[in-house]
Amino acid sequence: RIAYVNGTYQPHNNATVHIEDRGFQFADGVYEVWSVFDGKLADFEGHLSRLARSLTELRIPIPMTAQALGQVLKETIRRNRVRNGIVYLQVTRGTAPRDHAFPQDTPPSVVVTAKSLDLRKGEALAAKGAAGVTHPDIRWGRCDIKTVGLLPNALAKQAARERGAYEAILFDEMGMVTEGSSTNAWIVDENGRLRTRDTQANILRGITRAAILKLVEAEGIELDERAFSVEEAKRAREVFVTAASSFVMPIVSLDGTRIGDGKPGPIATRLREVYLEQARREAI
Ligand code: PLP
Numbered sequence: 001r002i003a004y005v006n007g008t009y010q011p012h013n014n015a016t017v018h019i020e021d022r023g024f025q026f027a028d029g030v031y032e033v034w035s036v037f038d039g040k041l042a043d044f045e046g047h048l049s050r051l052a053r054s055l056t057e058l059r060i061p062i063p064m065t066a067q068a069l070g071q072v073l074k075e076t077i078r079r080n081r082v083r084n085g086i087v088y089l090q091v092t093r094g095t096a097p098r099d100h101a102f103p104q105d106t107p108p109s110v111v112v113t114a115k116s117l118d119l120r121k122g123e124a125l126a127a128k129g130a131a132g133v134t135h136p137d138i139r140w141g142r143c144d145i146k147t148v149g150l151l152p153n154a155l156a157k158q159a160a161r162e163r164g165a166y167e168a169i170l171f172d173e174m175g176m177v178t179e180g181s182s183t184n185a186w187i188v189d190e191n192g193r194l195r196t197r198d199t200q201a202n203i204l205r206g207i208t209r210a211a212i213l214k215l216v217e218a219e220g221i222e223l224d225e226r227a228f229s230v231e232e233a234k235r236a237r238e239v240f241v242t243a244a245s246s247f248v249m250p251i252v253s254l255d256g257t258r259i260g261d262g263k264p265g266p267i268a269t270r271l272r273e274v275y276l277e278q279a280r281r282e283a284i
Pocket of ligand 1: 153179180181182184204205206208209242243244245
């Protein structure tokens, strides 16, 4: 495997950034993940504009033009011979002697990796439906910025894995679901209404979430962009999560409580199908 690091392509095994990189010391950096279909990037523009926003919010300089970045992503995909999989981009504030305050005139560090994924595995899980567990959301107040500071997310995902579950569904101090540890969360409530938390809340504005919202409108599905509680999720007809790497994943049990009839529901199934069809078609 090959990784892009600050302007050069290096063998993945020994590709490195400096020990005083601010990503390493302060989690002072942001990232994006694109899914790759047939060697092409899904929703290139959507992830690119969120990247620009994350960098701007943290006052990290934009390291290269959109065109140059597109070329680096493509080249990393090509060098790793990825047909289907993901490409990961990380931009940190760069390497400087350790000091909490920002360094001056330090170029950002840029790392890109790509890996192949077996789409059939994801399809098999989606056909069966995955397990979820709930977990308190203990993150900071700027979850709208896609930073590499993922320790609370990692702790939640680990708790899920230890209970044999695929995803941790996070809830706030009011018992309302925020999102998943690495996904946005949705339900089809008892009244058949599709619900997902609004982006005024402290959550990541998922690019897959945004794409699904458009499809929901096109499909004429009734939507209520409004918070739902853990209890509502457990009583829901359907629960599912969305992310660039897992598309639309039905959740068929939550903390061991069966959701609906314990099988992926019609709305999640339909949205997965139309999302994948569109993502493939529009990949560049
Ligand atoms: N929420 C969190 C916390 C995430 O980490 C992610 C993706 O990594 C998402 C939601 C889904 O975002 P996207 O659809 O842009 O991949």
